[in-house]
Amino acid sequence: MVSPRPAVQALPTYRPGRNPADLAREIGVARAVKLASNEVSFPPLPAVLQAVTSTMAESNRYPDNAAVVLTGALAERYGVDPEQVVIGSGAVTLCQQLAQSFADPGTSMAFAWRSFEMYPLLAQVAGARDVRVPLVPGRPGGPADTHDLTALAAAVDDTTRVVFVCNPNNPTGTAVRGPALERFLDAVPTSTLVVLDEAYREFVTDPEVPDGVDVMRGRPNVAVLRTFSKAWGLAGLRVGYLLAEDPAVAEAVRKTNVPFSVSLVAQAAAVAALDSEDEVRARCATVTAERARLTGELRARGLVVEDSQANFVWLPLGERSAEVAAELEARAVITRPFPGEGVRVTVGSAEEDDVFLGALDDVLSSRDLLPAGA
Template sequence: MVSARPAVAAMPVYRPGRNPADLAREIGVDRAVKLASNEVAFPPLPAVVQAIAATAGETNRYPDNGAVVLTRALAERYGVEPAQVATGCGAVTVCQQLAQAYNDPGSSIAFAWRSFEMYPLLAQVAGARAQQVPLVPGTPGGAADTHDLDGLAAAIDDTTRVVFVCNPNNPTGTAVRRPELERFLDAVPAQTLVVLDEAYREFVTDPDVPDGVELMRGRPNVAVLRTFSKAWGLAGLRVGYLLAEDPAVADAVRRTQVPFSVSSLAQAAAVAALASEPEVRERCAAVATERARLTGALRERGLPVADSQANFVWLPLGERAAEIAAALEARAVITRPFAGEGVRVTVGIPEEDDVFLAALDDVLTSAPVGAAGA
C-alpha cells in the first residue's frame, strides 16, 4: 500500500467555518449568521466587480506568472522596489513558500502559541521543529492572550530559520507595541528571518502599534506578510503578498511559488482594490466602530474581552469554549472555538452582532459567566 509521509499522515485536517446555509437547513431556520472566518461583511468593491468582469474574457489564457502589474502597484503603494515584493495564493500559501524556502529537516520555526493555527502545520510539512512560546496575560490577572517577545527571543537557537510574529495576533486580537517589537527585532540573530504577519493591519487603530513596513526598513532579516482576504474583501479570490527589506528574501519566496497560482481574476481584483483604498479605509473604520460596540456589550455581560486590533474579538472561555460555541451554533450563530482556550468571534454588521449577542445571552442564562471559565 502507498503511504503518505508520517508527518503528513499525522497532520490534523484544517476545518474552516461552517457554511451558514448548510447550518440553517440542518437546524430548520431561515438564516444562520457566520462569525467564524474573519471575513468582512461588505460586498466586493464596485471597482473589483468591474475588474473581474473585464478580465473574465481572458480566462482561457494563463495568468501572468510574475503578477507584474500587481507587484508594481504594491511596490508603489509601500514605497519599495518590485524586487522586494512576492505574491502568492493567499497569505497562508506565502507562509508555506517561506517554510519551503528556508527550512530543512532539523531546522525550526518559532512562533507564539496560541497564534495562527497554520504555523505548526507549516513546520510539520517542512520536517522542521515547531518552537512554540506560550502567550502571556496582556493585563495583570488576565487571560494569556499576548505575545511574550522576550520569551520568543530566548527560544531562538542555531536551528531557528524563521520566526513568525502575528501582529495583531490571531485568534486573540491583541497587538504588541513599538518599543517591545523594536527591541525584539534588534535581538534576533541576523541569520534568522522574522516575518511580521500583519493580515489584520488595516483594522489597527492604536497609534502605538507599529506598521511593520516601517520597522522592516534597514533590517535585512525582516519581512512583512499581508493579505487581500480581510480588509480588502477578496477572501474568495486568494491573494497574499510579502514585502522584504532584502530582495533575496522575496526572490526565495518567488522560487517556491507554484506556477500560475494567483489567477488573472485575482490579480485584476487586487489591483482594483488598491485603487479603491479610500473606500477600504472607510469600511475598516466602520468595522473598528462596531468592534468597540461589540467589545463593550460583551464586557457588560461580564466577559473579560481584551482590546482587539483586528476584525474579531476573543472570548477566553477556557474549558467551556467548545461547549458554548456548539450552543451558539444550535442557535444559528457560527463562531470559531479553540477547545480548552476560547472562542473567536468575527465583527459582523450590527444586525449580525445583535443576533450573536442575543444567542449568547440565551446560552449564558444556562451557563453563567463564572462557570464558563471566564
Template sequence: MVSARPAVQALPAYRPGRNPADLARELGVDRAVKLASNEVPFPPLPAVVRALSETAGETHRYPDNGAAVLTAALAERYGVEPAQVVPGCGAVMLCQQLAQSFNDPGTAIAFAWRSFEMYPLLAQVAGARSLQVPLVPSLPGGSPDTHDLDALAAAVDEDTRLVFVCNPNNPTSTAVRRAELGRFLDRVPETVLVVLDEAYREFVTDPDVPDGLELMRGRPNVAVLRTFSKAWGLAGLRVGYLVAEDPAVADAVRRTHVPFSVSMLAQAAAVAALASEEEVGHRVAAVVAERDRLTTALRGRGLEVPDSQANFVWLPLGEPTAGVAAALEARGVITRPFAGEGIRVTVGTPEEDDVFLAALDDVLPGEPGARPDDVRPGAPVG
C-alpha cells in the first residue's frame, strides 16, 4: 500500500471561508454575508477587466515563465533591479518556495504565534522545526495580539534558516513600529533570512509602521513579501511577489517555482492593476474609513478591538469564539474563527458590516458589554 510521508499525513486540511451562496441556500435566506477571507468588497478594476479580455485570446499559449513584464513593472515601481524580484502564484506559494529554498530537514523556521496559519504547515512539510513565539498585548492589560520581537530574536538558534514577520499581523491586525523592527533586524544573524510578510501593507495608516522595503535596503538577509490578492483585488487570479535585497536570495526562490505558475491572465491583470494605483488608493481609503467606523461600533459595544492596520478587525473572544462564530453563521454572517482565541472579521461594505453588527447584537444580547460567553444560538435572520 502506498503511503504519503508521515508529515504530510499529519497536516490539517486548509479550511477556506464558506461560500455565502451555499450558506444562504442552507439557511433558506436571500443572502449571506461573507466577512471571512479579507477580500476587498469592490469588483475588479476596469483596467483589469479590459486586460483580461484582451489577453484571453492568447491563452492557447503558455505564459511567460518568468513573468518578465510584471517583474520589470515591480522593479521600476520599487527602484530595484529585476533580479531582485520574484513573482509567484500568490504569496502563499512564495512562502512555500522560501521554505523549500532555505530549509533542510532538521532546520528551523521562526515566527510569532498566532500569526499566518500557513507558517507552521510550511515548516511541517519541509521537515523543519517551528519556533513559535507567543504574541504579547499591544495595550496594557489587553489580550496578546502583537509580535514580541525581543523574544523572537532570542528564539533564533543555530538551526534557524528562516524567520517570518507578518506585519500587519494576520489575524490580529496589529503592526510593529519602525524602531523596534529595525533593532530586531540588526539582532538577527546574517545567516538567517528574515521575510517581512506585508500582505496588508496598503492598508497601513500609522506613519510609524515602516515600509519593509525601506528597512530591507542594505540588509542582504531581508526580503519583503507582498500580494495582489488584497488591496489590488486580484484574489481570484493568484499573484504575489517577493523583493529581496540580495539577488542571490531571489535566485534561490526562483529556482523552486512551479513552471508557468503565474498565468498569462494573472500577469496581465497585475500589470493593469499597478497602472490603476490612483483608483486603488481611493478604494483603500474607503476601506480604512469603514474599518474605523466598524472598530468604533464594536468598541461601543464594550468589545476589545486592537488598532487595526489591515482590512480586517480582531475580536479576542477567547473560549466562546467558536460558539459566537457559529451563532453568527446561523444568522447568515460568515467570519473567520480561531478556536479558543478570537474572530477575524473582514471589513466589508457599510451595508455588510451593519448586517454583521445586527447579528452580533442578537448573538450577544443585553446591554453593550455583554459577555461573549452569554452567546445564544438563535435562529437565522431573513
C-alpha cells in the first residue's frame, strides 16, 4: 500500500471560506453574504478587465516564466533591482517557497500565534519545527491580539532559519510599530531570515506602522512579502511577490518556483492593476472608512473590537466563537471562526456589513452568546 509522508498525513485540511451561493441554496434564501476571506467587495478594475480580455488571445502560449514586465514594474515602484524581486502564485505559495528554500529537518521556523494559519503547516511539510510565540494584549486589560516581539526574538536560536512577522496580523488586525520592529530586527541574528508578511499593507492608516520595504533597506536578512489578492482585487488570479534586500535570498526563493505557475493572464492583470494605483488607493480609503464605521457599530453593541489596520475586524469571542459564526451562517452571513479564540469578519460594502450587523443583532437578542466582559 502506498502511503504519503507522515508529516503530510498529519496535516489538517485547509478550510477556505464557504461559497455564498452554496450556502444560499442550502438554507433556502436568495443570497448569502461572504465576509470570510478578506476579499474586497469591488469588481475588478476596468484596466484589469481590459488586460485580461486582450491577453486571453495569447493563452495558447506559456507565460513568461521570469515575469519580466511585472518584475520590472515592481522594481521601479519600490526602487529596487529586479534581482531583488520574486513573483509567485499568491503570497502563500511564496511562503511555501521560503520554507522549501531555507528550512531543513532539524531547523525551526518561528512566528506569533495566533497568526496566518498556513505558517505551521508549511513548517510541518518542510520537516521543520514550528515555534509559536503567544500573542499579548495590545493594551492593558485587552485581548491577546498583538505580537510580543521581545518574546519572539528570545525564541530565535541557532536552529531558526525563518521568522514570519505578519504585520498587520491575520486574523487579529493589529500591527506593530516602527521602534518595536527596529529593536526586534536588531536583536535577530543575521543568519536568520525575517519575513515581513504585509498582505494587508495597503489598508494601514496608523502612521506609526512602518512600511516594511523602508525597514528592509540595509538589512540583508529581511524580506517583505505582499500580494495582489487583497487591495488590488486579484484574489482569483493568484499573484504575490517577495522583495528581498539580499538578491541571494530572492534567487534561492526563485529556484523553488514551479515553472509557469503565474499565468499569462495573471501577470498582465497585475501590471494593469499597478497602472491603476490611484483608483486602488481610493478603494482602500473607502474600505478603511467602512472599517471605522463597522468598528463603531460593533463597539456600540458592547463587543470588544480593537483598532484594525487590515480589511477585517476581529471579535475575540473565546469559546463562543464557533457558535456565533454558526448562528450567523444560519442567517446567510459567512464569517471566519477560529474556535476557542475569535471570529474574523471581512470589511465588506456598507450594504453587506449592514446585513451582517442585522444578523448579529438577531443572534445577540436570541441567545446569550457573548463571553463575560465582551
